């Protein structure tokens with residue numbers, strides 16, 4: 001293309017024709033669709049950023065990332081759109097764990113490999129090619145084990161702010177914690193409501209819990225950090241103290257940077273990590289598929305747990321400034 005031709009083209013047309021030139025140069029750009037859950041939490045923002053960094057043009061990818069705004073129907077539509085564009089690979093972080101059979105069959109019929117990421121789905125493993133994510137049931141078990149260790153037989157009256165209804169992260173954390181609670185007759189699960197993994201949701205649920213159970217609870221479990229921020233605001237407003245020096249033990253999940261800052265400050269007693277940095281692993285799977293090599297069909301991203309200074313635990317690392325400094329997201 002000569003200078004005159006470039007000058008004659010508008011910006012969009014120029015971009016399009018540059019893309020065609022790249023494709024014609026035989027640089028084998030791999031097209032990838034990522035049906036992302038939404039932007040409900042800091043965890044999610046970190047996960048989105050990680051995919052954008054890793055599936056970059058420099059790395060040879062053309063990434064279409066669709067923010068599905070926590071809307072299950074929109075997510076199914078996004079995947080169908082990827083199929084109709086005949087993208088090379090489809091990645092899905094499933095909002096809901098159920099209801100995937102039909103669309104996965106459609107992707108398979110179109111010959112497009114599908115990788116399920118972050119969360120789990122209730123579908124036969126033959127309907128997708130690989131899974132990369134975290135074990136949220138284990139995260140719930142860790143939270144339960146830590147609580148048992150710290151209470152050492154004392155009574156617990158527990159309120160839980162769950163994540164989004166029907167999400168595997170919610171189901172796993174709830175189930176894991178319940179497995180430990182089943183061995184503790186001195187624990188009472190007072191109530192459990194969804195805060196939709198958002199700060200506003202966490203605050204709203206905590207405000208309503210305070211109306212119903214003020215003076216009756218000594219443990220609050222938030223299934224992610226953003227819900228914990230909302231719950232803290234609600235407890236502050238009601239004059240309820242929490243954390244290592246407070247009346248209420250506060251447990252959170254995700255261990256994002258700000259969540260760990262609150263843990264270091266002693267406001268969150270225990271924060272169970274869930275690692276959002278998963279894109280490099282997914283890229284590794286895609287590269288093996290692309291090369292026709294054998295690939296991991298299941299890859300677990302490891303998590304740990306953190307506790308506030310002054311607490312030592314066999315299940316968690318005690319927070320320090322250095323730990324916080326090492327947390328980029």
Ligand code: GYE
Pocket residue numbers: 040041042043044118119169197223224225253254274
């Ligand atoms: O804990 C929460 C996010 O699916 C593990 O989704 C993820 C969860 C994470 O919105 O913050």
